[in-house]
Amino acid sequence: xxxxxxxxxxxxxxxxxxxxxxxxxxxxxxxxxxxxxxxxxxxxxxxxxxxxxxxxxxxxxxxxxxxxxxxxxxxxxxxxxxxxxxxxxxxxxxxxxxxxxxxxxxxxxxxxxx
Amino acid sequence: xxxxxxxxxxxxxxxxxxxxxxxxxxxxxxxxxxxxxxxxxxxxxxxxxxxxxxxxxxxxxxxxxxxxxxxxxxxxxxxxxxxxxxxxxxxxxxxxxxxxxxxxxxxxxxx
Numbered sequence: 001x002x003x004x005x006x007x008x009x010x011x012x013x014x015x016x017x018x019x020x021x022x023x024x025x026x027x028x029x030x031x032x033x034x035x036x037x038x039x040x041x042x043x044x045x046x047x048x049x050x051x052x053x054x055x056x057x058x059x060x061x062x063x064x065x066x067x068x069x070x071x072x073x074x075x076x077x078x079x080x081x082x083x084x085x086x087x088x089x090x091x092x093x094x095x096x097x098x099x100x101x102x103x104x105x106x107x108x109x110x111x112x113x114x
Numbered sequence: 115x116x117x118x119x120x121x122x123x124x125x126x127x128x129x130x131x132x133x134x135x136x137x138x139x140x141x142x143x144x145x146x147x148x149x150x151x152x153x154x155x156x157x158x159x160x161x162x163x164x165x166x167x168x169x170x171x172x173x174x175x176x177x178x179x180x181x182x183x184x185x186x187x188x189x190x191x192x193x194x195x196x197x198x199x200x201x202x203x204x205x206x207x208x209x210x211x212x213x214x215x216x217x218x219x220x221x222x223x224x225x
Contacts, residue, residue, distance in 0.1 A: 033212075035215075040200075042215050043157075043202070092156075092157075100206075101206050101213055102147065102159050106156050107155055108154070108155060
């Protein structure tokens with residue numbers, strides 16, 4: 001099991017609420033990622049970070065925001081949740097080794113917005 | 115369209131049989147990786163093959179890479195019920211720093 005944690009594992013929330021999905025890793029990895037995955041579908045990269053104070057948008061446009069104040073922590077925030085945000089959110093990390101990029105995944109947060 | 119596309123989308127086999135799934139991609143890559151995902155969980159890295167490698171083994175897993183055809187295959191030999199999962203290929207582009215995942219192959223191994 002990888003040392004990368006996500007909380008909560010499941011979240012059911014009403015429209016308009018602000019939510020933060022937590023992701024922490026204890027492997028000292030510089031690179032961290034957030035993916036969005038609908039059931040049975042491919043992963044879409046929505047945010048990534050090269051290290052502290054680095055955040056980049058991924059391939060899929062997302063209304064969420066991220067921050068990277070500490071190496072081990074990469075939270076994702078939705079200011080106003082909508083039903084279209086219902087999905088599974090997967091956090092991952094990797095060492096910053098050029099041309100390698102094996103990623104370690106957390107267990108995911110399954111978000112349902114009513 | 116996706117960088118990595120798996121084929122077939124779903125596969126159902128009996129325990130003990132071999133399972134083969136394929137991945138095609140479009141751009142030049144640095145490496146190709148296979149991941150496994152149990153239902154509703156995160157992904158687990160299985161094996162990485164670099165663009166200058168043609169075949170790699172890890173336990174019951176065998177991966178091939180054909181860069182001229184831009185394709186890879188994952189073979190699971192002597193499958194077990196515990197191999198039931200979705201399997202994803204992911205490519206690291208030659209000039210890139212992000213992995214791009216395909217849609218996955220859902221494998222069901224019946225006991």
